[in-house]
Amino acid sequence: MSGESLSVSGQTNTVVADWAADKQAFHVPWGKLMMWIFLISDTFIFSCFLVGYMNVRRTTTDPWPYPSEVFALELFGQNIPLILIAIMTFILITSSGTMALAVRYAHFRDKQKIFWLMVVTAAFGASFVGMQAFEWTKLIGEGVRPWGNPFGAPQFGSIFFMVTGFHGLHVSCGVIYLLAIAFKVKKGDYDKKNDYSIVEITGLYWHFVDLVWVFIFAFFYLW
């Protein structure tokens, strides 16, 4: 192990220092590293879906439907484009904010605040899934199917159900995950070892779900 490279300060040199010898490379709890590895693999799954979407949209000779019109809602007698999706986006961002605060309070071991912030996060997540169910019901009622729809290219339906369905599954799992950890925090299960890193790990998963939605919102709904 070379002492000289370590005496030089700067972020680049920490990479050399961390990889330079037979020792622990990542100075984070193992659970956090495993969550990151899972999230990277999940990134590839969602990327395959989105790249597949790009490919079918580029190659279909049928006209693509106008997402802004397909996802419009009539509110107060007015047809507002894409409004449900906008509300869902705001809900998910809000839930990310409450989760970030829960992670912050985990550093202070403030069990009451962690518990309630995680429950609120889960509640926002559940309402997101509820709105998605409403959206699916509405579109199915209008004749959108994975194999065709009245608004244009049949690929629209297959991509819509696959991508939002897979994302919705992630949100649903996240809600269960959040509630499970929230109640364990409340019970004081993490006081034994005084290790609250699980809250941050759960937070990583939840922020990732929000992150994926950012890309779905841009590429599928706005494009």
Place this chain on the structure above:
Amino acid sequence: MENVQTQQAADSHADEDQHPIGIYLKVWILLFVLSTMSYMVDYFDFQGMLRWSLIIIFMFLKAGFIIAVFMHVMWERMALITAILGPPLLLLFLIGFMISEGFWVFNTRVEYMGRPAAAERIHVADVHVEEHGEEAMEEEH
């Protein structure tokens, strides 16, 4: 070794209290603003290059703030940051390949199968006027 140890100490929980609550609230508000702006792109019906560039800019800004602040990546050590952000960069190759492949497949379809008559984009309002979207689908299959 000294340097490594001090840096390790800086990464431990004791020192992480230093992120003030303000940064989370600021990023939270920023994400709201950026989402509103990207929604406005659609609401005011911007088209063409303006639309695509605004959508992409807002998307990357939002993604960047979520990853950097909410997921704490900006406070991680470089070894972890590169391990997280490096592999997804490979996706750029996949995207590039599929774009060029996509053009090729599209042109081949147009050339050999012809473009369908109804190649103009369909407005939802036109479909709803007929009020039989469901039956039309059933007849088709």
